[in-house]
Amino acid sequence: MSTEIPRIPLAGVVGAPVTYSRSPVLFRHWLDQYDLPGHYVPLHVGNDDLETVLRTLPRMGFVGVNVTIPHKVSVMSLAHIVTDRATLIGAANTLIFREDGTIHADNTDGFGFIENLRQSVPDWTASAGPAVVLGAGGAARAVIASLLDAGVPQIILSNRSRSKADALAEEFGKRIRVVEWVQAAAVLAEGATVVNTTSLGMTGKEDMRINLDGFHSGQLVTDIVYTPLRTAFLDAAEAAGCQTVDGLGMLLYQAVPGFERWFGQKPVVTEATRQAVLA
Structure with a gap:
C-alpha cells in the first residue's frame, strides 16, 4: 500500500x-x-x-x-x-x-499601500482631504484605486507625460483632477495626503527635481520608493513638519x-x- x-x-x-x-x-x-x-x-x-x-x-x-x-x-x-x-x-x-x-x-499593491498608511499612522483618514499623486504608471493605478476606495474626496494627479495622467482621469472618473507636471510643485500644499509613485529619487534613477517647498505640517507624505529607504522627497516633507511613511511597508503588506x-x-x-x- x-x-x-x-x-x-x-x-x-x-x-x-x-x-x-x-x-x-x-x-x-x-x-x-x-x-x-x-x-x-x-x-x-x-x-x-x-x-x-x-x-x-x-x-x-x-x-x-x-x-x-x-x-x-x-x-x-x-x-x-x-x-x-x-x-x-x-x-x-x-x-x-x-x-x-x-x-x-x-x-x-493597493491593499499593501493602504495598510502601510494605516499601520504607520493609525489616525490617518482618507476623507480628511484631497490626495496629490505624482506619477501615472502601474503603481499609480493601484494607489489611485485604493485611495478612491478608501474615501479620498479628490485626487490631484500630475505626471511628466500629461497624456498618461489624462488617460487615468478618464478611466477613474470625476474625482481625478489632472495638472501639468510644471504645476506639480504648486499643488503639493493642497494634499492632505501626498504620494510619490514615480521612480524619481530611487537609487540609480533621476532625482526628484520639483520644488518641494509646498509641504506643510498636517500633511501625510509617502514615497513608494524604498531604495533608499529615506528619499529626498521624504526628507523635505519631514523638515516641513509632515508625517512621513516610507515605501518598505507597502512591499511587506502587499x-x-x-x-x-x-x-x-x-x-x-x-x-x-x-x-x-x-x-
Whole structure:
C-alpha cells in the first residue's frame, strides 16, 4: 500500500530583472518564523518565455508567484480568473495556481499601500482631504484605486507625460483632477495626503527635481520608493513638519495575502520583518 508524499509548496517572483527583489528575503523570513515547509525563489523570465513558464510552474509544484516589472499587465491575459480589483487596476502582482491548473490573478499593491498608511499612522483618514499623486504608471493605478476606495474626496494627479495622467482621469472618473507636471510643485500644499509613485529619487534613477517647498505640517507624505529607504522627497516633507511613511511597508503588506494563500499562514508584519528585509 503506497502513501502519497506531500509536496513541498513552491512560490517565487517572476520578472526581468529580479536580481534586486527583496521578496525572497521576506518570504524566507516568514517561512523560518512560522517553521513552515516551502521555498520562494527569484525567477528571471523574459517576455517571450512568460506564457510557457506560467503554464509549466504548477506542474513543478509551484502554488503561485508574485509578478513584477515588466509582466504585471501581460499576465492578465494569461490568467483564467482575474479579480475585480486587478481588473480595475489593469495589472496583477499575485498569481495563484489552483490544483486544476487554472491561474487566478489578483493585485494586492493597493491593499499593501493602504495598510502601510494605516499601520504607520493609525489616525490617518482618507476623507480628511484631497490626495496629490505624482506619477501615472502601474503603481499609480493601484494607489489611485485604493485611495478612491478608501474615501479620498479628490485626487490631484500630475505626471511628466500629461497624456498618461489624462488617460487615468478618464478611466477613474470625476474625482481625478489632472495638472501639468510644471504645476506639480504648486499643488503639493493642497494634499492632505501626498504620494510619490514615480521612480524619481530611487537609487540609480533621476532625482526628484520639483520644488518641494509646498509641504506643510498636517500633511501625510509617502514615497513608494524604498531604495533608499529615506528619499529626498521624504526628507523635505519631514523638515516641513509632515508625517512621513516610507515605501518598505507597502512591499511587506502587499505580500501578506499571497503568503497566506500559498503557505497557509497569515504572517504579521513587525519591526523584525522590516529589519530582516533591510538586512
